[in-house]
Amino acid sequence: MVGKKGGFEVQVKKEEVVAAALPIQEHWLPQSNLDLLLPPVDVGVFFCYKKPAAASGGGGDSSSSAFGLMVGVLKKALAQALVYYYAFSGEIVLNSGGEPELLCNDRGVDFTEAFADVRLEDINFYNPDESIEAKLVPKKKHGVLSVQATELLCGGAVVACSFDHRVADAYSANMFLVSWAEMAQSKPLSLLPSLRRSILSPRRPAGTYHPSIDEMYVPISALPPPKHRRPAAEHLISRIYYVESGQLNHLQSLASDSCAGKKRTKLEAFSAFLWKIVAGRETQPDGTCSMGIVVDGRTRLSTIDGYFGNVLSIPFGKKSAGELRGKDLSWVANAVHEFLEEAVSKEHFLDLIDWVEAHRPEPGLSRIYAAGGGPAFVVSSGQRFPVGKVDFGWGRPALGSYHFPWGGDAGYVMPMPSPAGNGDWLVYMHLLEGQLETVEAQAGHVFKPLTFEYLNH
The missing domain is CATH 3.30.559.10 (Chloramphenicol acetyltransferase-like domain)
Structure with missing residues (x-):
């Protein structure tokens, strides 16, 4: 698949699903009351990296080889991180009450490898609608989290994610990103995530709150009813x-x-x-x-x-x-x-x-x-x-x-x-x-x- 937009092309090379490195027993995780305040919107985040020093001496083949090694590290570390962040490996499903609930079934994370025929220094960061949207940041189609790793013409790379805001806020996503990077470098996790929803349980009697x-x-x-935007x-x-x-x-x-x-x-x-x-x-x-x-x-x-x-x-x-x-x-x-x-x-x-x-x-x-x-x-x-x-x-x-x-x-x-x-x-x-x-x-x-x-x- 090749998509031309914003002055450069992005070619998808491979698509797969990365699951947790260890088995996860399927279970339901309720959304907290504060999760329920979020509409079904996805949040994107991206990181741009210059060409690694180890790959600076060769031509295109060596750059691609270096990118292949980078992708291998990313996928292995992602699988390890999902053991702790198993919420990102599940799916949002409506329960019998019509409320979203998290099915922790280790459905996995869609992982895309791509190539963009643009150098890092030529990307128009000022206008991300042209250069980033649906090109370098993936559009999430399934599950809770999607990842895309894109090799650039200069040997650099972009690592990007889209995640369901109903499952995580920016603080939670930041925790995950740091843990993912720590796993990639075989470091112990600096902070373990807690998914104890009971921490945010309502008080009793319910229904009493400040006006x-x-x-x-x-x-x-x-x-009010949604406004119809004029052309x-x-x-x-x-x-x-x-x-x-x-x-x-x-x-x-x-x-x-x-x-x-x-x-x-x-x-x-x-x-x-x-x-x-x-x-x-x-x-x-x-x-x-x-x-x-x-x-x-x-x-x-x-x-x-x-x-x-x-x-x-x-x-x-x-x-x-x-x-x-x-x-x-x-x-x-x-x-x-x-x-x-x-x-x-x-x-x-x-x-x-x-x-x-x-x-x-x-x-x-x-x-x-x-x-x-x-x-x-x-x-x-x-x-x-x-x-x-x-x-x-x-x-x-x-x-x-x-x-x-x-x-x-x-x-x-x-x-x-x-x-x-x-x-x-x-x-x-x-x-x-x-x-x-x-x-x-x-x-x-x-x-x-x-x-x-x-x-x-």
Whole structure:
């Protein structure tokens, strides 16, 4: 199969299924209440590697031989990792109540070997819809996880995955990626995953929760009917930028001004800055702009550091566009801090678990997905993205990034640490085309298109 898109071809060489290295007894694993808040969407992640030093002396045949050895290492380590991460080797099936449940049957992971006739330095990372989507990141067709290893014309490689968000959040995927790399280098696992769903069991009596949860989450039946997008309507597109550490420090300084001695985090400052820019494009006099920020509950529910699954909440703020435009950055950062405070406690996550229990079997969803009245987007912190640790034995990645064009009406933004380890951020942005044009026009000095030259400097 050959697919031509984005200026280069990708040819699939081999497809197989990789199962766990040891037998797994078939069993059912229920989704936790927090898993049930996730719609059926897949998340992509990819890592780009330069040509291994051991393969630098030969021609095409030696490069292919080196890639064959790399694939062998990847498949063997994947089979070993699936013994611990057996949830990734199963299937999602609807139970008799109509809820998704994980069948741990070691169905295995679809593993694709491919070749792309492009050099690493010629890939357009700035536009991942053209260069990454369904080319270097596989489209998951079966199971929970799919993997693709792609050899590049220069002898480099791209290792990419797509996984079902209902089974794992970014923290869980990060754990798996690090464990996979550790297995490849015959290292002991630095963190063993826990799949104890009872950790997230609802309290008793069920159905008692703080009313603030109703302001953040909504049952599916209460959502407005989906809008029919006009042919001329804007589409959500993806871009990857880098933001230099000096700019992040400057934004943090501006956001912390007039905060009564309280320093705002870089994520709060960054999010506030982006909120102002996106709101600046709203032309309706009474228009609003909503922004949510993903909060990981593991640091709040302190007993589940290695928990594998979803432990997320998405608090959000909704302000008038005029107010966001007219106020200084510190005021907007204070607004970000205020809505975040509602979701950074143990009680919030316990209430959220109980909210889901009270509405089951009807699924719920964060209200930010249907905020209405104006633009909306979600910022997810990827600062724990372990790009430097995903070394399978042939060196650290030159680039690692999530790729998540989730298909909803709200935008999505994921800032991650630069592989250079210099304090810069890489930022994956999935926003309306016009919003990205505004970002580049008003803040091009902050959001700079990701290039190979930046990665290679």
